[in-house]
Amino acid sequence: MIRHPLLAAVLALDLVGLLLLAAAGYAAIRALLDWNPASSDRAQLRREREAEYSSLLARGGFWGLALGGALFVLAVALALPGLVPGAMCGVGVMEAMGGAGQRALAVRGLALLALWVWRVLDGLNRRSPRGALSTASLRFLLVALAPAFLAVYDTILAVVRLDVHAPVSCCTALYDRLRTATPGVLGGTSNDTGVLFAWIVIGATALAVAVIFSLRPPKRLAWPSLALAATMGAWSWLSLIAVQRIFASYHYGVLSHHCPWCLFLPEHYLIGVWLWGALVVGVLESVALIAAGRSADMQPELREAAAERFRRAARHVAMAVLFFSLLAAAPAVVWRIRFGMWME
Structure with missing residues (x-):
C-alpha cells in the first residue's frame, strides 16, 4: 500500500x-x-x-x-x-x-x-x-x-x-483486448458503422422521448419511465463502445488510439470528466424516472410530486444525451470539415 x-x-x-x-x-x-x-x-x-x-x-x-x-x-x-x-x-x-x-x-x-x-x-x-x-x-x-x-x-x-x-x-494491453475481443463485447465489435448507426438512432429516440416527457408527462408514469430507462441503458452501453471504437481517435488526433482513460489527461483538456460525467447523470436520472413513475402508481396522493420529479428527470436525461453527443462527436465533425475525410 x-x-x-x-x-x-x-x-x-x-x-x-x-x-x-x-x-x-x-x-x-x-x-x-x-x-x-x-x-x-x-x-x-x-x-x-x-x-x-x-x-x-x-x-x-x-x-x-x-x-x-x-x-x-x-x-x-x-x-x-x-x-x-x-x-x-x-x-x-x-x-x-x-x-x-x-x-x-x-x-x-x-x-x-x-x-x-x-x-x-x-x-x-x-x-x-x-x-x-x-x-x-x-x-x-x-x-x-x-x-x-x-x-x-x-x-x-x-x-x-x-x-x-x-x-x-498500460494501453498496449487494451489494444490487445480490442483486437482479440469477440463481437458484442465492449469495444470488440468490428462493425463500427453499425455501432454508430445504432448509437445515433437510439440516442435520437431517447432525446426525443425525454423532451416530450419533460414537457408533458404521460398519464401513467410507470411503463413509460421503464421504457425510457431501458432505452437510456442501451444507449449508454453503445456510448461506451462508440467512444472507444470511433470517437476517441478524433479526440487524440491519432488513429487506433482507443483508450477511455486518456480522455482524463490534461493534454486532452480533461474531457473525460465532462464526457463520462454526462453519461453518469443520464443513467442516474433514467433510474430516477422509474422510481418516480412507480411511486406515482403506488401512491396516488404523490401523483403531482412524482410527475414534477418525472419531468425534471426527463429534462436532465435529455440534457445529458445532448451534451454527451455533442462533446463526443464534435472532434469528428471538425476533423471532417478540416480534412474532408474520416479517419479510417
Missing part, C-alpha cells in the same frame, strides 16, 4: 460515508419496528424521529461515497500513473491493481445507483404530509447498504493491492 494524499482522502471519505450509512441503517431498523402511521402515541413519534435521523445520516453517507468515488477516479487517471512503472494513464493503474480497481468502480457505481433511488424515494416522501413512502424508502435504504459496504471494501482492497514496483503494459 502506497501513501498518497488523494488515496488517503478517498479512504477517509469512504470510511466517514460508511459510518454515516451504518448509523442510518440502524436508525432505519429502529424506525421500521412496529411502524404505525395511524398512531400518534409517543412510540410512533419516536419512530418518526428515527426515520428523520436515518434520512439525514444517509444523505451524508451518499455524498461521502460519491465524493470518494470521484476522487478515486481522478487519482487513478491523473495522480497514480506517475507512480506505476510503464503506466501512462488509468489503464496502467488498473492493471497494477490486479482487477480489484475495476471491481471497486463497478460495485461503487451499483451502490451509488441504489442510494440515488433511495434519495428519489426519500425526496418524494417529504412531499407527502403523512409520509406515504416512509417504509418503502427505509427498506430500500437497508437494501442499498450491502453494495455500499462492498464498495468501500473493494476500494480498500484495490489500494492495498496497488503494485508500484512491477512494470505494466
Whole structure:
C-alpha cells in the first residue's frame, strides 16, 4: 500500500460515508419496528424521529461515497500513473491493481445507483404530509447498504493491492483486448458503422422521448419511465463502445488510439470528466424516472410530486444525451470539415 494524499482522502471519505450509512441503517431498523402511521402515541413519534435521523445520516453517507468515488477516479487517471512503472494513464493503474480497481468502480457505481433511488424515494416522501413512502424508502435504504459496504471494501482492497514496483503494459494491453475481443463485447465489435448507426438512432429516440416527457408527462408514469430507462441503458452501453471504437481517435488526433482513460489527461483538456460525467447523470436520472413513475402508481396522493420529479428527470436525461453527443462527436465533425475525410 502506497501513501498518497488523494488515496488517503478517498479512504477517509469512504470510511466517514460508511459510518454515516451504518448509523442510518440502524436508525432505519429502529424506525421500521412496529411502524404505525395511524398512531400518534409517543412510540410512533419516536419512530418518526428515527426515520428523520436515518434520512439525514444517509444523505451524508451518499455524498461521502460519491465524493470518494470521484476522487478515486481522478487519482487513478491523473495522480497514480506517475507512480506505476510503464503506466501512462488509468489503464496502467488498473492493471497494477490486479482487477480489484475495476471491481471497486463497478460495485461503487451499483451502490451509488441504489442510494440515488433511495434519495428519489426519500425526496418524494417529504412531499407527502403523512409520509406515504416512509417504509418503502427505509427498506430500500437497508437494501442499498450491502453494495455500499462492498464498495468501500473493494476500494480498500484495490489500494492495498496497488503494485508500484512491477512494470505494466498500460494501453498496449487494451489494444490487445480490442483486437482479440469477440463481437458484442465492449469495444470488440468490428462493425463500427453499425455501432454508430445504432448509437445515433437510439440516442435520437431517447432525446426525443425525454423532451416530450419533460414537457408533458404521460398519464401513467410507470411503463413509460421503464421504457425510457431501458432505452437510456442501451444507449449508454453503445456510448461506451462508440467512444472507444470511433470517437476517441478524433479526440487524440491519432488513429487506433482507443483508450477511455486518456480522455482524463490534461493534454486532452480533461474531457473525460465532462464526457463520462454526462453519461453518469443520464443513467442516474433514467433510474430516477422509474422510481418516480412507480411511486406515482403506488401512491396516488404523490401523483403531482412524482410527475414534477418525472419531468425534471426527463429534462436532465435529455440534457445529458445532448451534451454527451455533442462533446463526443464534435472532434469528428471538425476533423471532417478540416480534412474532408474520416479517419479510417
